[in-house]
Amino acid sequence: MATSVKELSVEDKLRALYDLQLIDTRIDEIRNVRGELPLEVEDLEDEVTGLSTRLDKFKSELEVIEDSIKSRKTAIEDHKEAIKKYTKQQETVRNNREFNALTKEVEFQELEIQLAEKQIKEMKASIEHKKEVISQSKEKLETKSSHLKHKKSELEDIMAETAKEEGFLAEKSAEYRAQIEDRLLMAYDRIRTSVRNGLAVVSIERGASAGSFFTIPPQTQVEIAARKKIITDEHSGRILIDNVLAAEEREKMDQLFSEFKH
Known part of the structure; x- marks a missing residue:
């Protein structure tokens, strides 16, 4: 329940959401191996x-x-x-x-x-x-x-x-979900089911959200990098994060995934 979730800063919320996204994407990849x-x-x-x-x-x-x-x-x-x-x-x-x-x-x-x-x-x-x-x-x-x-x-x-x-x-997905407030979690799940590749949280790459051709305005990019509020892409509805935060969390998650394999 939301009352049991520790109050996180916006940056912590973004990190938790992106970590959850990376875990869920890995689960999607495993299921894709099984395919049809x-x-x-x-x-x-x-x-x-x-x-x-x-x-x-x-x-x-x-x-x-x-x-x-x-x-x-x-x-x-x-x-x-x-x-x-x-x-x-x-x-x-x-x-x-x-x-x-x-x-x-x-x-x-x-x-x-x-x-x-x-x-x-x-x-x-x-x-x-x-x-x-x-x-x-x-x-x-x-x-x-x-x-x-x-x-x-x-x-x-x-x-x-x-x-x-x-x-x-x-x-791990359940652990990270427990850290995220219900409102954000519902938004994350809704976006994940509405987009083709299941990516609800994406980073800014070369001025556009990953996988999109729509350029993010410079002022919005500054706000995303400040990590003071949750910002979504007006075209796809995806939650946007800066590429530095994304790189840090990818490195952390890659370590988690490799620890399991070893």
């Missing part, structure tokens, strides 16, 4: 899950078709038995009406057999198609799974290399 890799891994995991689900669906559909073929084959045998029965009954009929009725039954059973055979033929073609799709899906799944394994390994290696340093820097 975490998202790539996440997308690949979703793809692999989707392909596995699709493959399971195709396999289930294949089983359903195979069961349907079995039931059609059973039905064909039943129709053949019925034909035998009706043909046998024709031998003992008493009149033409009964004979014709049995003939119609035999024809109906023959039509049912033809229909079932046609359906079996279509289902067998569907099975061949699905087997081909399953084979392609398996191949794709194997490729994606292998790619995922490689990307996960790559991410784990990067995480192992950078996790400790990022943890150390996150702690």
Whole structure:
């Protein structure tokens, strides 16, 4: 809370803000090394899950078709038995009406057999198609799974290399944030999220704010160098500091970063 923050001079506030900026920039650099890799891994995991689900669906559909073929084959045998029965009954009929009725039954059973055979033929073609799709899906799944394994390994290696340093820097960031009053901290965070490179505090380089082509008026440069008030760039909204202060704090932070590495 703001009440627990020790009252700092404007210069101390500027130094604390720039130190925080240097730490947060280093964290940004570490995260940039990972780049899109975490998202790539996440997308690949979703793809692999989707392909596995699709493959399971195709396999289930294949089983359903195979069961349907079995039931059609059973039905064909039943129709053949019925034909035998009706043909046998024709031998003992008493009149033409009964004979014709049995003939119609035999024809109906023959039509049912033809229909079932046609359906079996279509289902067998569907099975061949699905087997081909399953084979392609398996191949794709194997490729994606292998790619995922490689990307996960790559991410784990990067995480192992950078996790400790990022943890150390996150702690330092929290320490420096605790020194800065809430109002300034909110402004810093707001500027950081609104600018492309995350630089909320920048030094004056050759008469302009770092990374900008807009010249800072000489009188404003004098005020910035005096370190008596917080001054922002009217074009970008960034907090401005003089390059001497920036150089001093960079040297201090470089030492802090190198101490961790050693």
